[in-house]
Amino acid sequence: MLFDVLNCPRCERGALRQDRAGYICTRCSSGYPVIGEIPWLFQDPQDAAGEWRARLTLLLGELREDASATRAALAAPDLLPRTRERLEHVAGALEDHGRRLAGLLAPLDIHAGGADRDALRALRTRLPVSQALTTYYVNIHRDWNWGEVENHATLDLLDAAAGGPMAGARVLVIGAGAGRLAYDLHRRHAPALTVAMDLNPMLLSVAREMYAGRTLELYEFPLAPRGPADHAILRSLCAPAPADDRLRIVAADAMRAPFRPGAFDVVVTPWFLDIVEEPLPHLAAHINALVANGGRWLNVGSVAFGFMNTRRAQQFGLDEVLEIVQGAGFAAPGVRESGVPYMQSPASRHARLESIVAWSARKLADARRPASRGLPAWCVDPAQPVPLLAELQSHARATRIHAFVMSLVDGKRTLGDIAQVMVEQRLMQPADALPAVRAFMLRMQEDAMRRTNL
Numbered sequence: 001m002l003f004d005v006l007n008c009p010r011c012e013r014g015a016l017r018q019d020r021a022g023y024i025c026t027r028c029s030s031g032y033p034v035i036g037e038i039p040w041l042f043q044d045p046q047d048a049a050g051e052w053r054a055r056l057t058l059l060l061g062e063l064r065e066d067a068s069a070t071r072a073a074l075a076a077p078d079l080l081p082r083t084r085e086r087l088e089h090v091a092g093a094l095e096d097h098g099r100r101l102a103g104l105l106a107p108l109d110i111h112a113g114g115a116d117r118d119a120l121r122a123l124r125t126r127l128p129v130s131q132a133l134t135t136y137y138v139n140i141h142r143d144w145n146w147g148e149v150e151n152h153a154t155l156d157l158l159d160a161a162a163g164g165p166m167a168g169a170r171v172l173v174i175g176a177g178a179g180r181l182a183y184d185l186h187r188r189h190a191p192a193l194t195v196a197m198d199l200n201p202m203l204l205s206v207a208r209e210m211y212a213g214r215t216l217e218l219y220e221f222p223l224a225p226r227g228p229a230d231h232a233i234l235r236s237l238c239a240p241a242p243a244d245d246r247l248r249i250v251a252a253d254a255m256r257a258p259f260r261p262g263a264f265d266v267v268v269t270p271w272f273l274d275i276v277e278e279p280l281p282h283l284a285a286h287i288n289a290l291v292a293n294g295g296r297w298l299n300v301g302s303v304a305f306g307f308m309n310t311r312r313a314q315q316f317g318l319d320e321v322l323e324i325v326q327g328a329g330f331a332a333p334g335v336r337e338s339g340v341p342y343m344q345s346p347a348s349r350h351a352r353l354e355s356i357v358a359w360s361a362r363k364l365a366d367a368r369r370p371a372s373r374g375l376p377a378w379c380v381d382p383a384q385p386v387p388l389l390a391e392l393q394s395h396a397r398a399t400r401i402h403a404f405v406m407s408l409v410d411g412k413r414t415l416g417d418i419a420q421v422m423v424e425q426r427l428m429q430p431a432d433a434l435p436a437v438r439a440f441m442l443r444m445q446e447d448a449m450r451r452t453n454l
Contacts, residue, residue: 254286
């Protein structure tokens with residue numbers, strides 16, 4: 001059944017068939033591996049694996065640094081007994097947490113990269129900055145440990161807006177995360193096929209374990225712990241029952257979704273629209289292409305476009321969103337709105353009630369699909385020269401100045417000494433140099449400390 005909906009994300013016209021290494025396009029012969037039992041259907045799967053491998057390498061290094069710094073803090077002579085107990089508990093949890101994550105994501109094979117961590121930090125990755133491995137880590141525990149009330153409230157609201165049954169339908173959940181909503185929809189409605197798609201391998205690896213009926217133990221680090229033991233809690237994660245083989249997992253990018261046009265009767269976007277770094281009209285057109293004629297687009301989540309998008313013109317309100325949906329070939333959506341509990345971990349003092357929106361919009365016509373964002377020729381072909389664009393030149397100069405200032409930090413020079421060098425090199429005026437150097441060094445320190453946060 002999965003093969004009936006798959007399409008090559010590279011040529012966008014070829015069907016995929018399975019071979020010993022994974023999947024292969026019958027038209028362009030592009031290959032797609034299976035990593036950790038999950039079909040890896042990105043346009044460039046090796047590139048995507050390398051980027052997530054880099055993020056995992058950084059995360060594991062930061063966990064080790066955090067644990068080491070926490071243990072070093074134990075050397076202070078004036079610690080309260082409770083403080084010492086808390087630090088010892090957290091340090092051990094961080095060390096164990098790193099081992100567990102490395103095991104969960106072992107199929108990514110972080111040792112294959114071998115890159116220097118500082119080089120990885122400098123070069124970063126092309127994946128959206130908002131989509132780190134642990135960006136939605138707390139959702140894992142909500143989905144599969146303490147969040148039954150929240151999970152059911154979201155499912156019930158979506159059902160109230162759904163506008164019809166899903167039994168026997170083909171359902172795609174975009175941005176499925178750790179997979180609970182896809183699981184609950186599948187169990188309640190018995191579709192012929194449910195595909196849970198996301199681009200985050202950590203979340204999908206958790207979903208894989210849950211769907212298989214296995215138990216997984218991972219730490220929760222609550223934002224505002226209620227008690228000493230709540231600073232790091234080893235949670236046991238499991239699904240109510242194993243999923244059947246009609247619930248499938250796919251790793252892919254929503255903007256290059258590896259599915260045939262009109263492949264699904266229902267496409268679900270849970271807590272997704274406002275976090276995607278893509279203009280909503282373009283995203284709506286992409287979703288339209290996945291929905292069969294007469295099929296439905298179901299959405300549930302926040303309408304908070306101003307939170308992620310700094311461009312005023314794209315900080316849409318609900319009335320604008322519904323108009324955009326209709327402009328993308330859908331009928332006027334049927335809308336439900338409700339207050340639901342959100343991230344109310346029993347171990348945290350931080351919790352909230354979220355006003356969320358659910359809608360169902362039936363597809364009336366195909367929408368004009370925006371052109372895919374292809375890579376420039378010099379990026380596809382490493383033999384081609386990189387063009388000397390003005391923007392790159394400006395960024396290169398700023399980066400050289402950045403590196404020059406950092407090279408002056410030798411443990412002996414003061415801020416005044418560094419500022420004086422900047423003046424002597426005619427990079428700054430005397431009145432501006434010291435404040436600018438001070439602000440820069442503080443930012444570098446804050447950035448370094450922020451990287452240890454989970």
